Amino acid sequence: MVETEFDLLHVVPPNTSHKFVRESPLTSTGNFIDVDINTLQHKKYPNVFALGDVAATPTAKTAAAVFS
Numbered sequence: 001m002v003e004t005e006f007d008l009l010h011v012v013p014p015n016t017s018h019k020f021v022r023e024s025p026l027t028s029t030g031n032f033i034d035v036d037i038n039t040l041q042h043k044k045y046p047n048v049f050a051l052g053d054v055a056a057t058p059t060a061k062t063a064a065a066v067f068s
Contacts, residue, residue: 017054032056 016022016031026048028034033050034043037057042048050056 015053021054026050027056029056 017027017033021027021033022030026033026042026045028043033048033054033056035041035050035055035057036043040049040051040055040057042050
């Protein structure tokens with residue numbers, strides 16, 4: 001057992017998308033919607049756009065990471 005003092009505890013749920021997204025043909029990695037990082041337009045379906053935590057972009061997925 002390890003005891004450590006800390007000033008802040010940041011608890012984050014698993015970083016994954018909803019089941020209906022994971023099981024859809026919209027993902028390439030199995031977790032996030034496969035989009036062009038510059039336009040947020042889907043790479044295969046031109047009428048689909050995604051933004052936020054569900055989009056497969058090289059950005060932080062939590063508010064704490066964005067804050068830092």
